[in-house]
Amino acid sequence: MKRTVFVVGLGLIGGSIALAIRKEHDVHIRGYDISGEQLKVALSLKVIDEAATSLREGVEGADLIIFATPVLKTEQLVEEIAQFSLKTGAIVTDVGSTKVRIVGKAKHLQDKKVTFIGGHPMAGSHKSGVEAARSHLFENAFYILTPAEGTDVRAVIQLQNWLKGTKATFIELSAEQHDRLAGAISHFPHVIAASLVHQIAKIEGEDPLVSRLAAGGFRDITRIASSNPAMWRDILLHNKDSLLQLLEGWTREMECVKALIEEESGEAIFTYFQEAKDFRDGLP
Template structure:
């Protein structure tokens, strides 16, 4: 295989790293407006060559990933059209699909296009933050056109699965409606909530000072790239507006219930949301798979975390993540430890309690 990348940021870089890992003999070329990122990718051994402009180097690619900002990808389609062979598949990684599909139709490139959206990411951006496992166990939405050959779709789906992502073939209109609700609206809510607290804070900034667990959890994504999210909102504005209208209506309803002291209705709000949230998939390898975590009281002294980690390592228990919890708003402990599976978690609890650590389970 030969694979081309146009743009090599967080998502493009992560896909390229996964391709290099699972298909080490693949030739990978990349063009990016940020020269430093592609040069670093060459130094890292992720890509083979930097391409300075869109030219014949892309003509014999099996796949070409458009990983530039959404507004730039249409321009690259026009440049690629006279270059690519009949069997080349162009795909993208954008969070919205309607605009790119309409451009593909206008250019009569439907037979060579399969839309893509890996539902993974981070508030951090750029190639420097890319990682091979970013798309692992994440849903990877695939939106073929009506003219994409079925065999090409199946081959691409298998390719995505081989990178350890979870491919899901879906109509692009449905994709944009679904992501408006579960991805785009949450970013708007997070950003608007942060701005609300900023505007409503006391003169001495007490809200900012004590902002803790719940607030930080729900607003983490507000740290994402403003440029990227402006483009996402502009290219999916109709779907977002439709769902935002319903969301505003639901908030107004909640406000009325509070004003009228309808405690039963407020209880029902929390009860139904809890039950639905708890019904989300928690088994298997999906992005909402169960998290195996414990919390542990930790004495504030040098080497405390290292000692705990050494105890677990000496018992062949691998840690997936470990970090200090800075707020005790909802959690009694100050150290959060995450494991890869339930067996490791249970063994760790037993071992740490034998060493007289205070463990909390959730």
């Protein structure tokens, strides 16, 4: 009998993971989404084989359960499934961009004879919805797994095997380290990109020419400001502590830059840019 994978949240990431799993495994994929429309599209695109009508029905007999919902929802749903009957030995995972709060909720599954392993495929797009799902979305990207201390290593290998069709590179971190690093390289830059766009929008009120001139570099650095606002709201709410720390550091740094400009310290300004260039050029 085919093994069953249950995907909750059939958007860009849930759909892409389902397609990647199907490429490597002969499985039955069941899906659930709060949007009936997304479910219908997922069925018609053959991303899933069967639509579950509820979470309870979906988890029944599933060997692998994947939450690909917005992070605030995932936190609730991980707790919710603890009241349902889950298959012994099942693996439960998620794809959320934040980890500490979601992994914290997994303690509700402790007595359920299943293994929860947090996950975050570090690739995506500013698009959302199952229509944008692609099996190759995660190729060559890092896929972070955050098994809790004491998690059976065989379950981690099993999960990597389930996900091998993503062709991603797996890396294990603690949930805390994940949120700190993802905050710095992904969440905080989204805040900065949005703030730059706001700045131009304000200037446009005085001088509409600014938008027409905002090409090249401005478009490059603000591309991520076109991402899904609901998703980013949830991520900021989840990763509050890391982001507040990063904001404090950034504000201090901007004060230093302000002083360099005020003092017209040409040499120091040059060094500021040179050091940034050297680090950026040296990125793998």
